[in-house]
Amino acid sequence: MSQADKSRPATDKRERILDGALKAFARKGFYNTKVSEIASEAGVADGTIYLYFKSKDDLLISLFEDRMEWVIDRLNTELSTVAGVEERLRRAVELHFQLAIEEPDLAEFITVELRQSSKFMKEYKNPKFLDYLKLLESLVEDGQEQGAFRLDVEPRLLGRVIFGALDEVLLLLTFSRSPNRDVVEMTRQVTNIFIDGLRAR
Amino acid sequence: MSQADKSRPATDKRERILDGALKAFARKGFYNTKVSEIASEAGVADGTIYLYFKSKDDLLISLFEDRMEWVIDRLNTELSTVAGVEERLRRAVELHFQLAIEEPDLAEFITVELRQSSKFMKEYKNPKFLDYLKLLESLVEDGQEQGAFRLDVEPRLLGRVIFGALDEVLLLLTFSRSPNRDVVEMTRQVTNIFIDGLRAR
Amino acid sequence: MSQADKSRPATDKRERILDGALKAFARKGFYNTKVSEIASEAGVADGTIYLYFKSKDDLLISLFEDRMEWVIDRLNTELSTVAGVEERLRRAVELHFQLAIEEPDLAEFITVELRQSSKFMKEYKNPKFLDYLKLLESLVEDGQEQGAFRLDVEPRLLGRVIFGALDEVLLLLTFSRSPNRDVVEMTRQVTNIFIDGLRAR
Amino acid sequence: MSQADKSRPATDKRERILDGALKAFARKGFYNTKVSEIASEAGVADGTIYLYFKSKDDLLISLFEDRMEWVIDRLNTELSTVAGVEERLRRAVELHFQLAIEEPDLAEFITVELRQSSKFMKEYKNPKFLDYLKLLESLVEDGQEQGAFRLDVEPRLLGRVIFGALDEVLLLLTFSRSPNRDVVEMTRQVTNIFIDGLRAR
DNA sequence: CATGAATGAGCATTCATTCAT
DNA sequence: CATGAATGAATGCTCATTCAT
Numbered sequence: 090m091s092q093a094d095k096s097r098p099a100t101d102k103r104e105r106i107l108d109g110a111l112k113a114f115a116r117k118g119f120y121n122t123k124v125s126e127i128a129s130e131a132g133v134a135d136g137t138i139y140l141y142f143k144s145k146d147d148l149l150i151s152l153f154e155d156r157m158e159w160v161i162d163r164l165n166t167e168l169s170t171v172a173g174v175e176e177r178l179r180r181a182v183e184l185h186f187q188l189a190i191e192e193p194d195l196a197e198f199i200t201v202e203l204r205q206s207s208k209f210m211k212e213y214k215n216p217k218f219l220d221y222l223k224l225l226e227s228l229v230e231d232g233q234e235q236g237a238f239r240l241d242v243e244p245r246l247l248g249r250v251i252f253g254a255l256d257e258v259l260l261l262l263t264f265s266r267s268p269n270r271d272v273v274e275m276t277r278q279v280t281n282i283f284i285d286g287l288r289a290r
Numbered sequence: 291m292s293q294a295d296k297s298r299p300a301t302d303k304r305e306r307i308l309d310g311a312l313k314a315f316a317r318k319g320f321y322n323t324k325v326s327e328i329a330s331e332a333g334v335a336d337g338t339i340y341l342y343f344k345s346k347d348d349l350l351i352s353l354f355e356d357r358m359e360w361v362i363d364r365l366n367t368e369l370s371t372v373a374g375v376e377e378r379l380r381r382a383v384e385l386h387f388q389l390a391i392e393e394p395d396l397a398e399f400i401t402v403e404l405r406q407s408s409k410f411m412k413e414y415k416n417p418k419f420l421d422y423l424k425l426l427e428s429l430v431e432d433g434q435e436q437g438a439f440r441l442d443v444e445p446r447l448l449g450r451v452i453f454g455a456l457d458e459v460l461l462l463l464t465f466s467r468s469p470n471r472d473v474v475e476m477t478r479q480v481t482n483i484f485i486d487g488l489r490a491r
Numbered sequence: 492m493s494q495a496d497k498s499r500p501a502t503d504k505r506e507r508i509l510d511g512a513l514k515a516f517a518r519k520g521f522y523n524t525k526v527s528e529i530a531s532e533a534g535v536a537d538g539t540i541y542l543y544f545k546s547k548d549d550l551l552i553s554l555f556e557d558r559m560e561w562v563i564d565r566l567n568t569e570l571s572t573v574a575g576v577e578e579r580l581r582r583a584v585e586l587h588f589q590l591a592i593e594e595p596d597l598a599e600f601i602t603v604e605l606r607q608s609s610k611f612m613k614e615y616k617n618p619k620f621l622d623y624l625k626l627l628e629s630l631v632e633d634g635q636e637q638g639a640f641r642l643d644v645e646p647r648l649l650g651r652v653i654f655g656a657l658d659e660v661l662l663l664l665t666f667s668r669s670p671n672r673d674v675v676e677m678t679r680q681v682t683n684i685f686i687d688g689l690r691a692r
Numbered sequence: 693m694s695q696a697d698k699s700r701p702a703t704d705k706r707e708r709i710l711d712g713a714l715k716a717f718a719r720k721g722f723y724n725t726k727v728s729e730i731a732s733e734a735g736v737a738d739g740t741i742y743l744y745f746k747s748k749d750d751l752l753i754s755l756f757e758d759r760m761e762w763v764i765d766r767l768n769t770e771l772s773t774v775a776g777v778e779e780r781l782r783r784a785v786e787l788h789f790q791l792a793i794e795e796p797d798l799a800e801f802i803t804v805e806l807r808q809s810s811k812f813m814k815e816y817k818n819p820k821f822l823d824y825l826k827l828l829e830s831l832v833e834d835g836q837e838q839g840a841f842r843l844d845v846e847p848r849l850l851g852r853v854i855f856g857a858l859d860e861v862l863l864l865l866t867f868s869r870s871p872n873r874d875v876v877e878m879t880r881q882v883t884n885i886f887i888d889g890l891r892a893r
Numbered sequence: 894c895a896t897g898a899a900t901g902a903g904c905a906t907t908c909a910t911t912c913a914t
Numbered sequence: 915c916a917t918g919a920a921t922g923a924a925t926g927c928t929c930a931t932t933c934a935t
Contacts, residue, residue, distance in 0.1 A: 102915095102916095117410070118406060118409060118410050120321040121410060123907090123908065123909085124908075124909060124910080125908080125909090125918095128918095133916080133917090134916060134917040134918055135909090135910085135917080135918060135919095136910085136911075136912080136916070136917055136918065136919095137915085137916055137917070137918095139909090139910070139911080140915065140916075144909080144910080145909065145910090200405065201405050201406060201409055204401065204402050204405065204461065205319060205402060205403075205406060208319065208402055208465075209318070209319050209322060241479065241482070242479045242482070242483060243479065246459065246462075246476060246479055246480070247479075247483070249455075249458045249459050249461075249462050250455040250458065250459060250480055251455075252458055253454040253455045253456070253457055253458020253459065253461075254450075254451040254452075254454045254455045254458075255454070256454055256458065257450045257451065257453055257454020257455075257457065258447065258450050258451060258454065260405065260450075260454075261447075261450050264409075275447060278442065278443045278444065278447055278448075279447070279451055281442070281443070281487070282443065282448070282451065282484070282488060283483070283487060284487075285486060285487045285489075285491075286482070286483035286484060286485075286486045286487025286488075287483060287487075288486075290486075303898090303899090324924090324925065325925075325926060325927080326925080326926090329901095334899080334900090335899065335900045335901055336900085336901065336902095336926090336927080337899075337900060337901065337902095337927080337928075337929080338898085338899055338900070338901095339927095340926095340927065340928080341898070341899075345926080345927080346926065346927090504894095504895095519812070520808065520811065520812050522723040523812060525928090525929060525930085526929075526930060526931080527897095527929080527930090530897095535895080535896090536895060536896040536897055537896080537897060537898095537930090537931085538895070538896055538897065538898095538931085538932075538933080539894085539895055539896070539897095541930090541931070541932080542894065546930080546931080547930065547931090602807065603807050603808060603811055606803065606804050606807065606863065607721060607804060607805075607808060610721065610804055610867075611720070611721050611724060643881070643884070644881045644884070644885065645881065648861065648864075648878060648881055648882070649881075649885070651857075651860045651861050651864050652857040652860065652861060652882055652885065653857075654860055655856040655857045655858070655859055655860025655861065655863075656852075656853040656854075656856045656857045656860075657856070658856055658860065659852045659853065659855055659857075659859065660849065660852050660853060660856065662807065662856075663852050666811075677849060680844070680845045680846065680849055680850075681849070681853055683844070683845070683889070684845065684850070684853065684886070684889035684890060685885070685889060686889075687888060687889045687891075687893075688884070688885035688886060688887075688888045688889025688890075689885060689888075689889075690888075692888075705919090705920090726903090726904065726905085727904075727905060727906080728904085728905090731922095736920080736921090737920065737921045737922055738905090738906085738921085738922065738923095739906085739907075739908080739920075739921060739922065739923095740919085740920055740921070740922095741906095742905095742906070742907080743919070743920075747905080747906080748905065748906090
């Protein structure tokens with residue numbers, strides 16, 4: 090444990106609630122999860138949750154923010170050491186799929202809850218999700234600017250296409266709980282399709 | 291009363307309930323829709339719904355079955371007159387996107403509720419959705435058998451990839467309510483990516 | 492079948508509904524029996540019941556009237572051929588217990604529903620039940636007038652005491668479904684207690 | 693707040709709910725009593741009832757357990773100071789009838805709801821009621837063993853007979869709300885019948 | 894008379910949220 | 915800060931009753 094864990098016990102409790110919520114939401118979904126279940130999963134009292142979050146909705150939003158930020162940071166860190174648009178795209182695909190192995194609860198949570206929540210929590214724009222989309226878009230843009238990718242496709246559309254494809258495969262991986270080696274082969278196949286499809290000719 | 295009123299009065303009421311449910315679910319989502327809202331939307335009494343469906347869950351499942359079957363039939367009909375794998379893929383993409391224009395409620399319903407349903411209505415396997423996936427898979431398989439598509443990709447994976455991509459774009463179209471012409475251009479871009487990515491070399 | 496069955500088919504249907512209600516009430520009790528179950532048991536449509544009875548409550552009351560009248564008539568007929576207060580009391584006890592054998596549904600219905608209904612169907616005084624009580628009272632009175640029974644007990648109280656005792660034993664018989672021979676021995680024991688207890692000394 | 697408030701705050705609320713339920717059930721019967729009425733009678737919120745009882749059925753069963761135990765304890769306490777089988781039987785009868793005076797709601801509840809309950813709450817065997825029956829049986833058995841009572845009657849049957857008689861008279865007392873002095877005379881008459889009927893000769 | 898589809902008032906139960914301790 | 919007992923609004927579903935055919 091780091092020093093922070095002792096100096097900020099409140100932060101620790103907040104984190105435990107988020108962890109509990111993730112586990113519970115992954116297992117039963119947002120609407121079928123009771124606040125008391127999250128509390129029990131986190132090892133705190135029901136009321137304690139309301140010291141850290143305004144409502145169950147707020148907890149969901151905060152969980153998105155927190156976990157998507159983690160995903161984006163991780164992707165940025167990985168990509169920062171990789172050169173070449175094709176290789177960067179490959180790494181992005183691979184990392185997305187690896188969620189199914191490394192963080193199955195998070196994978197389930199994102200694939201299943203993302204759409205519902207961004208639609209029904211009206212005022213919430215889900216900025217972190219948009220950041221993730223932007224990241225995929227910029228992969229395409231970079232490729233176009235470097236002359237590696239065709240110019241007759243809009244990066245904004247392609248970002249969506251790629252995210253949708255990855256997310257759907259992640260869903261498949263999450264539910265079938267496929268072994269690790271599959272991820273490598275799946276990454277190869279999906280990457281090839283997009284790279285060959287995108288390649289400037 | 292006309293003859294039609296006598297030939298299927300019950301079916302008519304069942305259909306009105308399904309229509310009402312689709313409209314309500316599209317607007318507020320399954321969990322935020324009250325049974326009484328569906329009833330009022332359908333112009334029937336609350337109790338009437340339970341003459342045609344066992345529960346709110348059963349209504350959701352029935353709606354999936356009914357609408358997915360309609361989508362699949364429509365796709366099959368369209369494709370039956372089209373030759374050439376590339377053109378068939380193009381038509382499939384186009385039809386998927388056109389849902390956003392022609393049946394925006396259905397588009398919203400499918401993009402937002404589909405994933406939840408297969409996860410939380412445990413025993414329900416969503417066979418119609420799997421049929422749709424199979425249809426996309428067979429497009430890839432046909433292309434491989436005819437030597438038009440590369441052989442180093444699994445149709446099963448590609449079906450998912452394509453569905454995910456289409457579904458995500460449909461989501462975008464549905465929420466931004468883009469005008470008709472966008473659909474044509476989007477179809478072209480997405481189709482090109484997949485066809486070029488899939489093409490045997 | 493008698494002539495009446497053909498000339499009054501409506502009466503036949505009324506009877507079938509009462510039979511169905513008795514069977515259903517015996518099995519599940521008044522409050523747990525749906526009108527539609529009675530209808531199905533009687534082989535009529537739900538709505539038909541309301542052509543013969545004003546409400547579910549009215550059906551219950553009518554069933555009491557009808558069956559209690561039958562019980563009373565039967566008791567009167569039997570007793571009309573019996574002389575001697577002690578023997579008359581014995582026959583009354585025996586007949587009461589025989590309900591468990593001959594008409595188990597009726598026995599269950601009377602033992603379980605009688606109290607509830609006479610209490611909660613406010614304006615209904617359950618006159619037939621009071622008739623039955625009067626019959627038991629008059630057995631005691633007759634015994635007192637003939638000098639066979641002690642005079643220091645009120646017939647009204649004794650009627651209740653005997654009815655309560657019989658009804659409780661009937662309940663036991665009904666639930667345990669004891670064989671026929673028990674009834675004879677039980678009749679002997681119960682009769683002896685009351686006759687010896689009542690005998691003038 | 694007093695010490696008592698701290699030593700059993702939960703028990704207190706549970707007791708208030710049971711009291712409210714007894715009052716409500718006595719007034720309108722189990723099936724005609726709404727949970728919200730019980731809550732309001734008890735001065736708690738509707739939901740609070742479900743913190744102490746699993747369901748409305750469970751509340752009914754718990755009420756039986758609780759009140760029958762109280763009745764049995766009371767009877768045992770009273771009888772512990774009484775010698776002689778005849779006098780003991782007299783006290784048992786008297787105590788049963790006194791319920792009508794001292795606890796009219798409880799009397800109404802027991803006489804009206806007891807039979808329903810054991811029949812419709814399927815798995816529930818109503819053990820406390822059987823305890824009460826056993827107590828009456830043992831009065832008869834003791835009398836037989838001491839040579840005071842005749843041996844040609846089964847205690848098990850007599851227990852039922854006595855309970856049925858007492859219960860029916862209690863019902864009469866409860867509904868007619870007779871004054872106190874009646875109870876004494878009624879006790880005398882009923883006791884005499886059973887004692888003279890049971891006496892060994 | 895008979896039907897049974899339709900009605901809609903009614904109710905047990907849940908669960909997010911609060912607040913006294 | 916933390917607790918968890920208490921709250922009470924909210925809702926899916928039932929079923930006695932009606933009425934057009």
